[in-house]
Amino acid sequence: MSLFSMKITELPKIGPKTATLYERLGVHSVGELIRMYPRTYEDLSNPVSISEAQSGETVCIKAHIVGNNPPVRVRGGMIIYKITVSDDESQMTITFFNQQYMYDKLKYGGEFLFYGVFKKNINNFEMASPVVLSTESDAIIHPIYKQTGTLTSRKIEVAMREALKCLPEKTNDPIPENIREEFGLCSLDFAIRNIHFPADIKALETAKKRLTFEELLVLQLGMIFRKNSVKKETPHKITQDFTEDFYKLLSFSPTSAQKRAISECILDMKTDKPMTRLVQGDVGSGKTAVGAACCYTAVKNGLQCAFMAPTELLATQHYNSLCQLFENSGINIALLTGSLTAAKKRAVYSALKSGEVDIAVGTHALFSKGVEFNRLGLIITDEQHRFGVAQRAELLEKGESPHLLVMSATPIPRTLALMIFGDLDLSILDELPPGRQKISTYLIDSTIRPRALNFMKKHINNGNQCYIVCPLVEENDTNMASVEEYAERLKDTALGSCRIAVLHGKMKTSKKDEIMTEFKNGNIDVLVSTTVIEVGVDVPNAVIMMIENAERFGLSQLHQLRGRVGRGTVKSHCILVSDAQNEGTLERLKIMCKTNDGFKLADEDLRMRGPGDFFGSRQHGLPDLKIAGLSSMVSINDAKEAAEMIIADDPTLSEKQHKPLAFEVKRLFSSVGGTLN
Numbered sequence: 001m002s003l004f005s006m007k008i009t010e011l012p013k014i015g016p017k018t019a020t021l022y023e024r025l026g027v028h029s030v031g032e033l034i035r036m037y038p039r040t041y042e043d044l045s046n047p048v049s050i051s052e053a054q055s056g057e058t059v060c061i062k063a064h065i066v067g068n069n070p071p072v073r074v075r076g077g078m079i080i081y082k083i084t085v086s087d088d089e090s091q092m093t094i095t096f097f098n099q100q101y102m103y104d105k106l107k108y109g110g111e112f113l114f115y116g117v118f119k120k121n122i123n124n125f126e127m128a129s130p131v132v133l134s135t136e137s138d139a140i141i142h143p144i145y146k147q148t149g150t151l152t153s154r155k156i157e158v159a160m161r162e163a164l165k166c167l168p169e170k171t172n173d174p175i176p177e178n179i180r181e182e183f184g185l186c187s188l189d190f191a192i193r194n195i196h197f198p199a200d201i202k203a204l205e206t207a208k209k210r211l212t213f214e215e216l217l218v219l220q221l222g223m224i225f226r227k228n229s230v231k232k233e234t235p236h237k238i239t240q241d242f243t244e245d246f247y248k249l250l251s252f253s254p255t256s257a258q259k260r261a262i263s264e265c266i267l268d269m270k271t272d273k274p275m276t277r278l279v280q281g282d283v284g285s286g287k288t289a290v291g292a293a294c295c296y297t298a299v300k301n302g303l304q305c306a307f308m309a310p311t312e313l314l315a316t317q318h319y320n321s322l323c324q325l326f327e328n329s330g331i332n333i334a335l336l337t338g339s340l341t342a343a344k345k346r347a348v349y350s351a352l353k354s355g356e357v358d359i360a361v362g363t364h365a366l367f368s369k370g371v372e373f374n375r376l377g378l379i380i381t382d383e384q385h386r387f388g389v390a391q392r393a394e395l396l397e398k399g400e401s402p403h404l405l406v407m408s409a410t411p412i413p414r415t416l417a418l419m420i421f422g423d424l425d426l427s428i429l430d431e432l433p434p435g436r437q438k439i440s441t442y443l444i445d446s447t448i449r450p451r452a453l454n455f456m457k458k459h460i461n462n463g464n465q466c467y468i469v470c471p472l473v474e475e476n477d478t479n480m481a482s483v484e485e486y487a488e489r490l491k492d493t494a495l496g497s498c499r500i501a502v503l504h505g506k507m508k509t510s511k512k513d514e515i516m517t518e519f520k521n522g523n524i525d526v527l528v529s530t531t532v533i534e535v536g537v538d539v540p541n542a543v544i545m546m547i548e549n550a551e552r553f554g555l556s557q558l559h560q561l562r563g564r565v566g567r568g569t570v571k572s573h574c575i576l577v578s579d580a581q582n583e584g585t586l587e588r589l590k591i592m593c594k595t596n597d598g599f600k601l602a603d604e605d606l607r608m609r610g611p612g613d614f615f616g617s618r619q620h621g622l623p624d625l626k627i628a629g630l631s632s633m634v635s636i637n638d639a640k641e642a643a644e645m646i647i648a649d650d651p652t653l654s655e656k657q658h659k660p661l662a663f664e665v666k667r668l669f670s671s672v673g674g675t676l677n
């Protein structure tokens with residue numbers, strides 16, 4: 001029987017109540033429990049003394065037994081064992097319930113490591129049901145699990161030990177033996193045991209490597225299946241390319257990267273299969289024109305297009321530029337956002353249904369229930385990171401195998417992109433339009449901040465605007481800048497007389513849009529914000545971006561933020577403020593000052609911080625990866641190579657030795673829709 005069909009309640013001491021807590025962690029079965037890896041580890045090689053320990057903290061204390069009280073039987077039949085231990089300085093009471101074997105093990109004089117929650121009572125120090133390890137034990141690396149409510153990491157650990165007892169003698173290893181040999185990977189059994197209870201650091205690394213590899217392999221395979229299976233024939237094959245006509249509408253000449261991307265899209269749309277393409281290009285690389293070109297040719301071929309943006313403001317921005325661009329070309333464009341009046345919405349709905357509208361620009365309102373298209377042939381989504389694998393599938397249901405173009409301003413190293421967007425074809429805009437001014441970037445520490453504020457004031461006096469980005473919203477006890485408090489403090493600085501507003505993720509969308517519109521209209525001089533401004537709103541008049549606690553951000557994210565300025569004709573500046581002392585951190589930030597190339601920065605991020613930033617967060621709508629985000633030494637190329645080897649051998653994973661692997665692919669993708677039939 002599979003451990004995935006063994007309910008968690010079949011483990012000792014897990015009743016329905018505890019089971020609901022496990023459910024919150026996404027764990028229903030013993031199999032899922034075993035696949036819930038520790039969030040981190042506690043290294044027990046550094047025990048604290050009893051006097052150092054803080055009440056309520058989970059600590060490791062090395063002490064020897066100085067007294068065993070006789071067992072006490074209490075009501076209900078429970079037996080309490082109390083043992084007194086000492087570290088030669090202070091004493092502490094260790095309490096066990098019903099665990100006679102522990103009592104027998106802890107003999108007078110013996111020295112052990114006690115790991116558990118330390119408590120300072122009125123008249124003694126205590127630790128209840130600790131993990132007890134021999135001081136000679138190698139097992140000094142201790143798992144820490146994500147906890148919820150009363151379900152502590154400690155309790156999960158106890159359950160995990162029970163769960164591991166259920167592992168069959170011979171586990172079905174999803175990674176075929178030849179692949180394990182080829183890439184130097186340990187067995188699943190070894191990996192599972194050592195990811196939870198590592199024998200030593202080396203065993204932990206071996207386990208992590210194997211499990212990361214497995215996860216990436218499974219992800220890669222799922223993406224390959226998805227890519228192969230999604231594609232039915234499309235009735236929206238285009239026959240004629242109108243790109244040359246489109247170019248005549250532009251007030252500039254397209255870059256060769258734009259031309260290449262556009263022709264790749266047109267080629268896709270000329271085949272029997274729908275296009276599913278990702279255009280990746282740095283901020284300002286001109287992705288809108290690529291989308292517009294596709295719309296133009298699609299409309300001229302009789303198709304209807306939907307152009308979707310993540311916010312109303314961005315949708316409106318696109319709507320305005322498309323209206324301008326297609327002014328005299330007989331193309332009918334409509335804007336559909338959530339804030340339209342019901343009457344206006346109805347009008348747009350009916351025009352969409354009748355086919356009168358050629359291009360509908362809007363937010364996700366475009367795909368709400370009542371919306372029907374007449375002949376939806378092309379869907380474009382901008383700033384794709386809000387739309388994951390599952391959402392992509394949902395969009396496509398609005399039409400009959402429509403073409404899909406996804407546009408992203410988040411440069412991702414190519415190897416990663418191929419995996420994260422493995423179900424899409426990729427076009428890269430690796431060139432900026434000519435004449436762009438480089439954004440000058442500086443790294444300063446907070447002692448220089450007053451000068452930076454004066455510099456900003458000078459630009460504001462000239463009629464320009466500035467952004468200040470802070471990492472967190474709430475006031476907190478560290479000196480991390482928070483927007484509210486920060487804006488307050490600005491009143492006593494050179495910017496005191498300026499019009500200052502704040503923007504953060506906890507605001508209502510309508511409020512956010514309102515403030516962004518005010519800023520865009522020039523009614524705000526300084527916008528103090530969290531990273532919510534990251535998504536591409538165009539305010540050409542904003543020329544300085546100051547980023548506080550810059551060390552908290554990845555390079556890609558800093559770059560993304562920096563892209564909010566430098567959109568007009570005035571020279572723009574980005575000021576990174578950091579008091580970080582760490583050499584590596586400073587080195588990383590200095591790279592920002594040297595290059596404006598988002599792909600280079602993404603590569604650096606990958607090199608210095610590992611793939612966690614890219615896999616982590618729900619940005620890409622990937623299935624829930626358990627480990628890839630934690631590990632810094634994944635070989636993505638190896639996992640890809642392995643996937644290709646396996647597929648070449650058995651394209652449908654239907655051979656017997658691939659059954660466990662097929663099972664894992666299904667499991668990983670179950671949250672985002674199945675891939676294997």
Ligand code: ADP
Nearest residue numbers: 252253254255282283284285286287288289433
């Ligand atoms: P992004 O890729 O960030 O979405 P946009 O499409 O918003 O970039 O383009 C940024 C700006 O550059 C716009 O004002 C657009 O009109 C302009 N632009 C786009 N392509 C070119 C080009 N080939 N030459 C000159 N300007 C261009």
Ligand code: MG
Nearest residue numbers: 287288382536
């Ligand atoms: Mg854009």
